[in-house]
Amino acid sequence: MSIWSDMRTFSTVPGARRLLGALFFYGIGLGILAPMNSIYLSDSIGLVKGEIVSIFSISALLNMIVTITVGAYSDRMKHKKPIALTAAVICMIGLLVYMRADDYTGALIGMCIAAAPSGLIMGQLFAISRHHFTQLAPSLVEMAQIWLRSSLSVGFFSGLLIGANLYVLATFQGVLWGNIGGYAALVLLLTLHRELDSTTKKENSSSNSVTGEPFSLLMLLAILLIACADSIRGLYLPLVVKELFGRAEIASYIWSVQAIFELLLMTVSGYWAARYGTKPILIIGGVSAIICYAVYVWSPPLLLFFLVQPLYSLFVSIKFGVAMGYVQRMFLARSGFGASLYECIILMATLVGYVLPLIIDGYHPFLFYIPMSIVVAALLMIGWTMMTEKRNNLVRRKRDDASTFRAAGS
Template sequence: MRVWRDLKSFVHIQGARTLLLTLFIYGIGTGILAPMNAIYLQDSVGLGKEEITSIFAISLFLNMITTISVGLISDKMKRKKQLPIIASLLCIIGLFLYMRADSYSSALVGMILAVSPSGLIFGQLFAMARNHFTNKAPAIVEIAQIWLRATYSIGFFSGLLLGANLYLLATFQGVLWGNLAGYGALCLLLILYKEVTIDSSAQQTRSNVNEPFSLLMLLAILLLSCSDAIRGLYLPLVVNELFGDPRLMSYLWSIQAVFELLFMTAAGYWAAKYGYKPIILLGSIFALGTYIVYSWSTSLTLFFVVQPIYSVFVSVLYGVGMGYVQRMFLHRAGFGASLYIFISQTATLIGYHLPLFIEGVTPNIFWIPAGLITLSMIIMIYVIVTNKSSHARHTHSPLR
């Protein structure tokens, strides 16, 4: 079977396992804090919804500027490894300040330093990985990227479980120290990793045919990412409000880990066979169903049941979606990876603010991402139909 043949090739590539471990550790470090970040600001620092939103929004906006600015110049750098190393060190400093926060201003300063450089880490890790596999195994570049992204997700969900247990053992301070340790381990692994470089002309030659640039598809992905960002910030608050236990969110998200590697792998091969756009559209249907359940149900059982359903969407958005954007810019790996992160960050910034139009923290918030998903699906259907019509006219047009 092709998947086993590709997997065997993948694990025997020099440096592949180091990249896997790096993404896994980074996922753990991020996942430890993610579901409890907003709750920490609410319960330990004593901030309200508007203050929490503004802290996330300001730090994220600075992260966006850093990510796209460095992405524009990173392809001119022969070696990119120093960028995520420096970013990791800055994040560590920021976390030291963040864990000592006792007011809005101190939490804001800590969050800015802890979050603003993080976009460099994720984007440049995948830029380095694309260069690595383009040089070592060009036939499996796309699926290798998806496996790395899935490994990050497995690490992230492992971090969720670890964070829940750290919270039990040492409250929020234990969670913050765990997050800091994750960045420290990431920095060490990056120092040990031997980066593989490749020039842009070689990347263009060795990679598969690229995707044509489509502003409408980028907008559709922005809307999808925006809906997921709303879920990421507000689902922990809604779950805490409905069921009164901040640990539940860690367990809910951890359900996805069981399915995400399988779904990401399947989605990667489906995208190669049927095209990226139809698979992204298919994944969106699963997200729409999940948001509808979040909006009208107060059953904890149903919240758990829809997690595997939502993981199909997440697998497509983060695996296939990222690959789709990168394939628009195959000759600029750093910019392509950074652009996808920038789109996700822009979506998150928008997503943080949209629920403010709904009073309080209620399940009604999720009608907003349901609407965004629907709009994105309409755009994708239009693009697919238009492309097919254009291709049909071109195929049947008489030779001149």
């Protein structure tokens, strides 16, 4: 089937548009705050680098624990929607506490309340959507996941533009209220969505059209490193850009360039992965990231920061689309755990990524040597896995040929 016919089929699936809209508005809420978060802690509350990192690290650790614990339990539940709704409401309460913080303790408490359950939202939404499309459109399960992730990303980068303008017009308070608005829209659309019973046996029979992946700890580690590199860039690029060019909102404008390419590149990389395999596409994404990090280290003129964004968008598209589907396919029979495990990997990467750059003082572009080295290590792991699989397949083929030859001789 062609991309266009798949998209038309996707649009006719009941509930697909609500899921798409829920993730889009959730992405807007995240995008409004993301590039401004570290600057808010630095400029408005007056925290230093170590304090900022500790707040993000502690909240990410709590988020990781909550996500994987509840995610493992959620597969026993008929409906996962209440988990996501409860998490969204708690996040909104946490943001209200966060925006009133005036010292390290207040910021830490607010961030922990706002962030600790947030992984449940994405993890459970993707578990809900995987089951939804497995039931109603099994041939579109993987591409539906990618398009839903694309909707989140397009919303995220739309939120970057909104957040930059809210910052100019209404300072950080406007940014934080915009973040709460994104959560509110998510709650509304998710409330209207009719979730299918996730414990029905129909899923097992329908999901035969989707091929699972063998469990690979080395590949999970490689994806963790890829996500870790991106998390370093996510936290420190706004601070480095502010250091170089003196304007906090420029980071939002740089990231927003990715929105133009996100849907297209996620779709294309998804079809590439289906045709050529996940691992070669992950390597393409990693090489793209290395090129971008090398440009950042060079401390180029502002124009080049914008020009390399489409290349980084390819890396992010592959990380969020192709890698997410790969991890979920390792656990086809446990959609809640599989989706939560991917979110847990992202959170663990965030935790490590926040801490590593502490070895470099200040916000110098040399920080990006760290994610560059991490991606190189990840690509070596992926390459090793590909060579091992190729060698095992060759040994297996020779063994099968020998068995066939002996059977023919007898």
